[in-house]
Amino acid sequence: MNQIAPQGFTGVTTHALTTVRVRDLELLADIGINPDEVGRRQPLVLTVELELTGTGITAIDETVDYRRVVAAAEALALVHIPLIETFGQRLAEECLGWPCVQQARVSIDKPFALTRGMAGVEVIMTRPVRFPGPNGEESRP
Numbered sequence: 001m002n003q004i005a006p007q008g009f010t011g012v013t014t015h016a017l018t019t020v021r022v023r024d025l026e027l028l029a030d031i032g033i034n035p036d037e038v039g040r041r042q043p044l045v046l047t048v049e050l051e052l053t054g055t056g057i058t059a060i061d062e063t064v065d066y067r068r069v070v071a072a073a074e075a076l077a078l079v080h081i082p083l084i085e086t087f088g089q090r091l092a093e094e095c096l097g098w099p100c101v102q103q104a105r106v107s108i109d110k111p112f113a114l115t116r117g118m119a120g121v122e123v124i125m126t127r128p129v130r131f132p133g134p135n136g137e138e139s140r141p
Contacts, residue, residue, distance in 0.1 A: 088123035
């Protein structure tokens with residue numbers, strides 16, 4: 001008997017984590033608060049990482065199609081959004097609305113915001129964890 005394993009341990013339990021990623025997506029977005037930015041589309045560079053629930057992904061309906069991420073970002077780019085922080089939050093919220101997404105990480109760089117260096121933000125949103133209560137109803141920690 002293995003002396004390290006706890007008593008009653010019968011096997012190995014694994015936990016798989018799958019991340020779907022769209023990296024370096026370049027968009028022209030209607031974004032900005034400064035007078036010279038408003039009404040002028042500006043370049044953004046996005047990376048979106050989606051942590052999925054479930055294991056053993058074998059079909060497209062058990063994951064997120066990369067094109068869906070791109071389409072959501074492109075749709076947001078058409079609407080005037082003053083801040084890249086807000087853009088990131090809205091994109092993360094959209095992604096969390098998809099069935100298998102547990103966490104969304106959206107990184108946005110705005111190449112021409114600074115004369116030197118790169119301005120950017122990262123937004124991380126997680127779906128609330130829900131626990132079954134004693135009578136089957138959901139409870140939150």
